[in-house]
Amino acid sequence: MLEVPINRITTLNDDQPNMDAPYVLYWMIAFRRVNYNFSLQRAIEWANKLSKPLLIFEPMTIDYPMASIRFHKFAIEGIQDIQKQTEKSKAFYFPYVEEKKGVADKLLIELAKNAAVVITDDYPTYFVPQMTAEAKGSIQTTYELVDSNGLLPIRIAEKEYVRAHDFRRFMHKNIEDFLVEVPEQDPLEYLNLKFDEKLLEPILKKYELVDFNKVNTQDFLNNLNVDKSVEISDVVGGYNAAKLRLDLFAKKGFNDYSKLRSHPSEDASSQLSPYFHFGHISTYEVFEKIISNESWSVENIDPNFVGRREGWWGGSANLESFFDELITWRELGYHTCVKRANYDQYQSLPEWAIKTLDDHANDEREYIYDLSEFTNANTHDEIWNAAQNQLKTEGRIHNYLRMLWGKKILEWTPNPQIALSYLIDLNDRFALDGRDPNSYSGVFWILGRYDRAWGPERPIYGKIRYMTSKSTATKFNLKPYLEKYSVGSTV
Ligand SMILES: Cc1cc2nc3c(=O)[nH]c(=O)nc-3n(C[C@H](O)[C@H](O)[C@H](O)COP(=O)(O)OP(=O)(O)OC[C@H]3O[C@@H](n4cnc5c(N)ncnc54)[C@H](O)[C@@H]3O)c2cc1C
Known part of the structure; x- marks a missing residue:
């Protein structure tokens, strides 16, 4: 397994790992997936290094700003997929959809007390940066934020880019290394030790571990005290749905992308943005799918086109256009939010x-x-x-x-x-x-x-x-x- 690049890691607490603690904890809050996930990969790196098993904790709080039944349903569909994906893995996956305000925070504190190392996701907006910073007070061991947001690490730029053109130039000059330092498709394959469920016995007596593939999601959602005026959408969440969308796009929409992406009555765009937002799929996976379909490789890159909207990738018009959205425009937003604290003012x-x-x-x-x-x-x-x-x-x-x-x-x-x-x-x-x-x-x-x-x-x-x-x-x-x-x- 390749080591997670250092420019993806921010240390929030550089205490030595607590060797008396029984496991490494991955607190999954933004990259809600097990594939192509640098955070999970880093947690596995630590687990193997310290000869400890791995606990993946994915909470869903009830009172975050704008929380609604729509977003909960989408997130739970993501959990269902991870529960199936981790069933046979050596890691223990513990999703927790809060039914009463504040319980997930308490649970995190209890889990972190027994962790040799805590890894979480480095996401630059919304309530997430404040939440991960505040958790520092409750984590008395090595605690790292890991960035698996996109193809470029979000903290490498020295300045803010205020125009897409300038960011595109910066991206063209820097991205090649990051096309090589790719996260593992299935990092769980590399995990050495199996988690012994007995380690969690006292916790599981207090906090219920729900199998979301066995409960009726609709009933579960109906019982939650969360905004129901924003109704459930038919768009299905989770990794499997994201993969289906990606496959469909690669087969169909992509072929007309540069011509028809702006046409409201056509289905030419990928419709992947909700999956990116919930972390259900990685842009690396999308990137790899497209380049393999197009037989593209880094040799195609034409340095004469640095900073230009088309030509630098040396690919088809569809590839040039799609990567400009997926990489230039998408990652510009992440970089702005890292550099600019008042991004929403x-x-x-x-x-x-x-x-x-x-x-x-x-x-x-x-x-x-x-x-x-x-x-x-x-x-x-x-x-x-x-x-x-x-x-x-x-x-x-x-x-x-x-x-x-x-x-x-x-x-x-x-x-x-x-x-x-x-x-x-x-x-x-x-x-x-x-x-x-x-x-x-x-x-x-x-x-x-x-x-x-x-x-x-x-x-x-x-x-x-x-x-x-x-x-x-x-x-x-x-x-x-x-x-x-x-x-x-x-x-
Ligand atoms: C008023 C307004 C609000 C918007 N709010 C959001 C939002 O809340 N979340 C969000 O992800 N995008 C937002 N966008 C950008 C854009 O509308 C969506 O990213 C895009 O429509 C998503 O559809 P898609 O996945 O089919 O995109 P595709 O065309 O298939 O593009 C692939 C990916 O590239 C990224 N992308 C595409 N267009 C843009 C863009 N203009 N800016 C930044 N990234 C882009 C997205 O991650 C997208 O999934 C907003 C745009 C406007 C004008």
């Missing part, structure tokens, strides 16, 4: 954007809607309502319409600060891929982040890029989309 926008939005904050608005009208897709605009309806029922919006959806919220609210708060609320509350570094990329892009000033200067938008439903309707045949998602149609 209005003040983090570029100066030019704040100035132009301020200049137009008092412009007259033809339409103004409040959060409840937006939530219920109750505006005058059929396309906007359909996009919101898709978000509300399925937990996703097609990327092109997501841009239009966001621009109209800016246009139809009293000022840009209110627009921002509605955007974050609606995106994070309903989207399966919300609460992610790329939620803030997308939402803040609406208001000018990563973009440039555009002319002519317009009311409300100022120099911020402008979009209209009319031009969207002219550009694409929206009939199939509207038939599917218009308010009142059966989705």
Whole structure:
């Protein structure tokens, strides 16, 4: 097994491992998978080095911001897959879906007390960084954060990149090493010692270990005191569903990706973002699938195209276009959130954007809607309502319409600060891929982040890029989309 690269590891407590403790603990909180997972791999490295067995603890708390039955169902489907995958492994997998606030935290403290080493996931947004930092107080042994977010380690950049073009250049110049330092497909194969369940007897008397493949998920969810107004989506969570999506995309959507990815009525994009957000699949696995299908290798790279959107990978138009989203755009968001503590605040926008939005904050608005009208897709605009309806029922919006959806919220609210708060609320509350570094990329892009000033200067938008439903309707045949998602149609 290859060693986890050092630039993926941040030590939060450099105490010597507690050799009296019986196991190594992997506290799985963001990379909720066993394949291509550097955190799990690092925990296995420690377990083998110290000749200890491995305990994988995956908690799901009940009171995290925006928690709802929709996200719980998606996460539980991920747990079901891991329970099957780990059944015959030497590790002990302990998922814990909290039914009462605060119990999972207590359980972590109890498990960590008996751990020789604690490894957890290094994820840069949402409540996660604060939670992993606070846990330091309860962990009196070696404690490491491991980064398995993407192809580039999230902490290698020396500065913040404010434009995709500059980040792309940086990525092109640095990524080759990381295409070689790949996480193991199945790190559990390398684990030496089998976990003896007796080690957990006292804990399992206090905290129930649920087999999520045996309980009725619907009943379990119904009994949880979690927001049920955000209803369950038909999109199935977990590694198996992610793999199916990936296979389907590689066979079908990918072939038209560069031409049709922006077309709302086509299924040309991967629809993998919820799986990335929940950590159910690694971008390494997706990358490997695509390059193997395309017979691509690092020899294809053309250094003459450093910084260019197309050409550097030396692949097909579909590969160039897909990797630009999967790597440049996706990882730009992670890097921004690492470098910028105020990534979710209005003040983090570029100066030019704040100035132009301020200049137009008092412009007259033809339409103004409040959060409840937006939530219920109750505006005058059929396309906007359909996009919101898709978000509300399925937990996703097609990327092109997501841009239009966001621009109209800016246009139809009293000022840009209110627009921002509605955007974050609606995106994070309903989207399966919300609460992610790329939620803030997308939402803040609406208001000018990563973009440039555009002319002519317009009311409300100022120099911020402008979009209209009319031009969207002219550009694409929206009939199939509207038939599917218009308010009142059966989705
Ligand atoms: C207002 C707004 C809000 C957004 N909120 C989110 C969000 O909460 N979570 C989220 O993951 N993305 C968000 N995006 C970005 C983008 O809409 C989604 O990543 C994309 O639609 C996901 O669909 P897909 O998986 O089929 O993408 P594909 O086209 O198949 O792309 C593959 C992967 O690349 C990444 N990617 C693609 N487009 C972008 C992009 N523009 N920016 C960053 N990464 C990208 C995603 O991880 C995606 O899964 C938002 C965009 C806007 C305009």
